[in-house]
Amino acid sequence: xIQVEQILETxxxxxxxxxxxxxxxxxxxxxxxxxxDEVNAFLDEHKEASGFEFIxxxxxxxxxxxxxxxxxxxxIPATGRVLIIANHPLGAxxxxxxxxxxxxxxxxxxIIANDLLAEFDSLKPLVLPVNxxxxxxxxxxxxxxxxxxxxxxxxxxxxxxxxxxxxxRGIHDTKWNQSYxxxxxxxxxxxxPVHISGRNSFLFYTSSLLYRPLSTIxxxxxxxxxxxxxxxxxxGQAIEIQQLAGMPISNKEKNxxxxxxxxxxxxxxxxxxxxxxxxxxxxxxxxxxxxxxQAELLGKSNDGKLIYLFDYHSQSATMQEIGRLREISxxxxxxxxxxxxxxxxxDKIYRHLVLWDDEELEIVGAYRIGETARYLxxxxxxxxxxxxxxxxxxxxxxxxxxxxxxxxxxxQPKYWGKRSLDYLWYGIGAYLNRHPNIRYLFGPVSxxxxxxxxxxxxxxSFYQRHxxxxxxxxxxxxxxxxxxxxxAVIEALFKGESYKEDFTTLKEQLKHLNAVxxxxxxxxxxxxxxxxxxxxxxxxxxxxxxxxxxxxxVDINMIKASKNQRYRGEK
Numbered sequence: 001x002i003q004v005e006q007i008l009e010t011x012x013x014x015x016x017x018x019x020x021x022x023x024x025x026x027x028x029x030x031x032x033x034x035x036x037d038e039v040n041a042f043l044d045e046h047k048e049a050s051g052f053e054f055i056x057x058x059x060x061x062x063x064x065x066x067x068x069x070x071x072x073x074x075x076i077p078a079t080g081r082v083l084i085i086a087n088h089p090l091g092a093x094x095x096x097x098x099x100x101x102x103x104x105x106x107x108x109x110x111i112i113a114n115d116l117l118a119e120f121d122s123l124k125p126l127v128l129p130v131n132x133x134x135x136x137x138x139x140x141x142x143x144x145x146x147x148x149x150x151x152x153x154x155x156x157x158x159x160x161x162x163x164x165x166x167x168x169r170g171i172h173d174t175k176w177n178q179s180y181x182x183x184x185x186x187x188x189x190x191x192x193p194v195h196i197s198g199r200n201s202f203l204f205y206t207s208s209l210l211y212r213p214l215s216t217i218x219x220x221x222x223x224x225x226x227x228x229x230x231x232x233x234x235x236g237q238a239i240e241i242q243q244l245a246g247m248p249i250s251n252k253e254k255n256x257x258x259x260x261x262x263x264x265x266x267x268x269x270x271x272x273x274x275x276x277x278x279x280x281x282x283x284x285x286x287x288x289x290x291x292x293x294q295a296e297l298l299g300k301s302n303d304g305k306l307i308y309l310f311d312y313h314s315q316s317a318t319m320q321e322i323g324r325l326r327e328i329s330x331x332x333x334x335x336x337x338x339x340x341x342x343x344x345x346x347d348k349i350y351r352h353l354v355l356w357d358d359e360e361l362e363i364v365g366a367y368r369i370g371e372t373a374r375y376l377x378x379x380x381x382x383x384x385x386x387x388x389x390x391x392x393x394x395x396x397x398x399x400x401x402x403x404x405x406x407x408x409x410x411x412q413p414k415y416w417g418k419r420s421l422d423y424l425w426y427g428i429g430a431y432l433n434r435h436p437n438i439r440y441l442f443g444p445v446s447x448x449x450x451x452x453x454x455x456x457x458x459x460x461s462f463y464q465r466h467x468x469x470x471x472x473x474x475x476x477x478x479x480x481x482x483x484x485x486x487x488a489v490i491e492a493l494f495k496g497e498s499y500k501e502d503f504t505t506l507k508e509q510l511k512h513l514n515a516v517x518x519x520x521x522x523x524x525x526x527x528x529x530x531x532x533x534x535x536x537x538x539x540x541x542x543x544x545x546x547x548x549x550x551x552x553x554v555d556i557n558m559i560k561a562s563k564n565q566r567y568r569g570e571k
Contacts, residue, residue: 034220046122052103054122055096062223065230066097072235074340075192076105078281079328081149082238083189085180087173087262088158089198091219092117093226095158098194099126101233102154105281110148111156128155142183149187157183159259163219165212166205172263178255185245190238190276191258195266198231236265237275244273279331280324280340283317285361291318292356298430305364307427310352318354319347322366329365329410334450335545342408346370346385350405353427357415364415367424369431370405370443386444389539390474390551399473399553403440404431409520421519429567432556439556444549445520446541455515456548457486458493460538462506463550466499467525469534473553476539480548499530524552532558 031037046057059065086098095111102109112128128145131138148155159176184191200222207218239261244254261272296309312319323341330336346368353367370384376397384405406428411421432438447459460480482490493509494502510516524533536551 030217035224038224039220043120043122050122051125052100052107055100055126058096059093059100062093062226063228064093064097064226066101066233067230068101068233068235072233073105074281075235075237075278076102077154077190077192077238077278078105079152079279081152081187081189082106082154082192083149083180083184083187084154084156084192084194085159085258085262086156086194086196087164088160088162089164089171089196090200090222090226090231091163092223094196094198094231095156097231098156098196098233102156106154108152109154109156112145112158145183146187149183149189155189159255162216163200165208171199171205173259176255176259178251181244181251181254181258184241188241190240191244192238192278193236193258193262193265195234195236195262196231197234197266198229201225234266236262236271238278239273240276276338277340279327280320282324283321287317288321288363289356289358289361291316292354295354298353298427298434301423301426304358305423306356306358307423307430308354308356309369309427309431310354312348312350312352318363319343319352321363322352322354323347325363325412326366326408326410329412330446330545332413333448335446335448335547337544344385350385353424353431355411355423355427362414363412365409365411365421365424367406367428368408370407372400372403372405373437376400386442386551389444389478389541389549390476390537392474393472395471396473399440399442402438403442404435404438406441406443421523425523425567429569433568441554441556442536442552444541445518445524445552446544447518447521447548447550449546449548451515452513453483454486455510455513456480457482458490458506458509459517459521460548460550461487461490462494462502463521463525463535464538465494465496466502467533467535467552469536469553473534474536474551476537476549476551478540478542480538480540521550524554527560527563528554528558529560531555 042057042061046054049057084098084102086094088094095113099109099111110126110128112130114130117123117127117129128141128148130141145155157180158173159178159180160173161177162174164171164173180191183189204218204222239258244258247254249257257272265271292306292308292310295311298307298309300306310318320341320343323343326342327336327339330342336342349370351369351371353369355364355366356362357364368385372384375384385407386405409421409424411424428441447456449456451459461482493505496502507517527533532555534553536553538548538550541547541549
């Protein structure tokens with residue numbers, strides 16, 4: 001319930017200390033402007049409602065609607081932290097409608113709002129309170145906002161901190177607070193711009209020009225004037241905070257750019273800032289399960305994960321979900337295509353090793369398998385994926401004839417650290433058992449461009465030194481070059497005589513750089529006896545976040561007995 005006298009005692013005790021007549025008049029006027037009786041009657045009627053249900057009741061009460069293009073809705077990320085910023089034309093209903101819209105995709109959404117709004121018990125679960133009246137947030141309030149983002153939640157913020165006003169450019173937000181930039185940078189959160197169309201009454205804007213505090217008092221009354229109206233949302237693509245943070249200008253200038261960017265997308269103009277497509281929304285889990293039931297079951301892990309061999313077909317929910325999860329996984333390590341899905345033409349002709357969690361109804365991870373022997377028979381050996389990155393010598397033909405290309409392997413972040421990549425190797429083992437003619441595995445293994453330059457040089461140098469290809473079977477179209485200064489330092493670090501000693505040195509040096517040997521590099525290098533693994537060349541993939549691709553070649557006949565027993569059941 002709202003009580004005007006109680007609010008005044010908290011916010012402006014000076015006014016109540018004046019004459020009884022002034023106090024009585026002020027309270028009476030404010031009760032009418034704030035619609036105290038009507039609001040309290042509504043709160044009493046819906047006292048059991050809370051959170052999104054309460055917002056539904058408010059929007060129904062005012063018959064207040066919103067529209068958003070079906071082309072814009074997919075821009076709302078279905079998972080992961082995101083800071084949503086918007087202009088603020090109305091004052092209350094626009095914020096509630098925005099929460100409702102985002103909740104349709106993100107039930108974990110919260111909104112940063114003034115602490116007056118947080119006093120409504122029905123909204124407390126959704127509100128991160130700040131004192132907008134004073135234009136600042138306390139340390140504890142900032143920590144709560146940052147914690148929500150660290151928890152990978154969606155957080156809505158109005159940078160202006162107050163309602164839009166009338167200006168020479170029309171109805172626009174007042175000066176934006178830069179705090180959203182600091183929040184995004186500290187939590188590494190992408191910024192999702194949302195423009196809201198809407199306007200208050202002529203009286204509101206006129207009184208705002210005369211005396212701004214007077215218009216602020218009118219906001220509750222303005223809300224009741226929005227009866228039977230609607231607003232439009234225009235949702236832009238996410239702005240990557242790393243790209244924004246790297247711009248050689250002050251936060252003040254960045255703030256101006258983001259604000260202009262938001263108002264430009266409202267008019268359908270070209271965005272000012274570089275954006276990244278939002279990763280696609282999840283596919284139906286039940287549909288994926290039904291599709292996988294039609295695929296070949298290769299095996300089952302000890303804890304119940306199922307390993308399928310899946311073939312592409314059009315309109316496949318499974319392939320769409322693989323593409324979605326690939327993009328999520330690769331973006332987490334600074335790679336990815338920047339598209340809604342990581343899918344390409346090769347997915348149609350390659351086969352897919354899929355690890356399925358039947359309890360959670362989720363794809364844990366996947367590998368892509370190219371049966372190059374078949375392509376060789378059809379004269380398509382140059383049409384394999386890795387041939388886009390590396391130029392193969394004719395001497396590679398026997399390896400194609402007895403090999404499969406592996407690539408695009410991923411485990412979605414939810415399952416990181418749970419031996420899921422190990423499960424995919426069980427799947428490869430099961431595939432090899434059913435195809436005894438296969439002797440070689442090959443394909444590009446990525447190293448994120450987010451690694452420090454010296455770390456990348458260390459890793460490439462180590463694998464070139466200990467897993468060199470003397471036959472020169474392939475070379476990259478865009479080879480990776482180690483800097484001359486780093487080359488001299490690295491040559492002094494690696495003796496080249498002992499794999500174990502140099503590998504220990506590699507791990508120690510990477511530790512100083514807060515980095516580790518990529519899991520796949522470690523797994524490939526340790527799966528065979530000496531001479532069973534080669535890295536044919538290293539190149540830079542500009543289409544994949546400028547990651548480094550190491551082209552690996554594995555001789556299955558030289559896999560260690562312990563690994564054969566583990567992954568293929570051979571003794």
